[in-house]
Amino acid sequence: MTTVASDTGVGPLLRRWREQRRISQLELALRADSSSRHISFIETGRSRPSEEMVLRLAEHLDVPVRERNALLVMAGYAPRYAQTAFDDPALAPVREGMERLLQGYDPYPALVVDGVYDVVAANRGVEMLLEGVAGHLLVPPLNAMRLTLHPEGLAPRIRNLREWRADLLAQMRRQIALARSAELRELYEEVAGYPPPERADGPEGSVPAGKADAADGPAGSADRAVDGARAASASPAFALPLRIEHGGRVLSFISSIATFNTPMDVTVAELAIETFLPADRATADLLRSLAP
Template sequence: MSAVTTLDPPGPTVGQLLRGWRDRRRLSQMELALEADVSTRHLSFLETGRARPSRAMIIRLAEHLEVPLRERNDLLLAAGFAPAYPQTELDDGRMALVRDAVRRVLAGHDPYPALVVDRRWELLEANAGLALLLEGIDPAQLQPPVNALRLSLHPDGLAPRIANLAQWRAHILDRLARQVVATSDPQVASLLAELRAYPGDEPAPAAHELPGPEDVIVPLRLRHPSGELSLMSIVSTFGTPLDITVQELSIEAFFPADEHTAGVLRAAAGAPGA
């Protein structure tokens, strides 16, 4: 008996991928054609496979569609071109300037917490100030690789200490859902499904927990022996990345939202003025 060979089904064509990204961005063919300065007819031919895009055209359309660098490489590969964007390990010698910049930001933010994550929210580095947020967490949750969002919402993680868990959970899930739309990353989608399955105070914030007209941020409110702490966060990214690893780095820096929290953080670090 002869062996039966099974072939993997072919992946989507570059035209199908472009159409998918255009749909995610909620752009008509005419809108994208006008933005990218191509004819609607030509764009239609590219999406249906009646015309083959050049390498330059793929990159041009990807820029206007705000396609992440990782997925731009997928577009190029689907069209038969070599990837245009490298992915360099963070510990590579060529990334020394990036590592130095990140560590300067982390060190400069002490005594307030700050951490660095990749696109899938894996914790890469953190400053000493993060220790206060990790107090009381099950050590098993801190075994690498540590996912920052999982750590935040897991019942054995930070969740039991979050005073406004329903509100914070809704904020995290909304952030992650928007990231799924932006990147179409199946691992991020899987993480979102996992976090949605975690128990919370409520499936959605109660009416009294929804932001009011006087609110401008969603704070992270933590129970602490010295009294409730209130923190707000700012997420920073590199502005002109040409490497996938660099584009996918995010620095989340937490700031005290009141003087009590600032004093506790300074005291924990033994900082002047504590």
């Protein structure tokens, strides 16, 4: 009798995670203290994994917490990880800790986003950068990707928009491959479809329309464009900076993202704290001078 492998169920899904991680059955078996034969039987649906085995394989395959619940349900078990609302009293220590972190990072920008990039907390440094953003983009829930890439958001003021946009979209594609979120994919299709912002001098990296002082005239605009090019060439090579105009000056930031270690809740697992460190002394000095 020939056994035909099924394309549905927990086994094929585990196989897709393993292939995505580029791990062989033998390597996964060694990591999970099992045998390659047993892994093969699970993946083809010939063997039903225990709840412990599902969690063990998910752990070694670095499956996101939300997707671990999906694996458990497909295997016939109850979800293991809760999904607590962010404003639930149980998450008060998490909220308070993040709020202290954001306040402590002032005057440098810092914010917290969830799994679809909705902003759940931000400090005054971020609020400063949002000056001039269209009102409809500031209606809660604010979305970090929409705020950054929308033609009426920060995009017209980002000097290196082409590079920054490409990096953000690549980040979203990697997350979609992991999370398989329909909401995230819909957001990606929206922001990837935004038209490029109109600029006074045409190419990205030039002064946005309406930003040069009227008294400057064409020569003033040219000087600003040259200064912008010089600043871009002086940017640190170890990370892509965000170069954004604010108040007639160009600020340069290096961003970093932090997540919680070993989360046991879906909501907490999908929170990310993004901080923006000044990439040059001029940016740091300006932010400190603006701090109350």
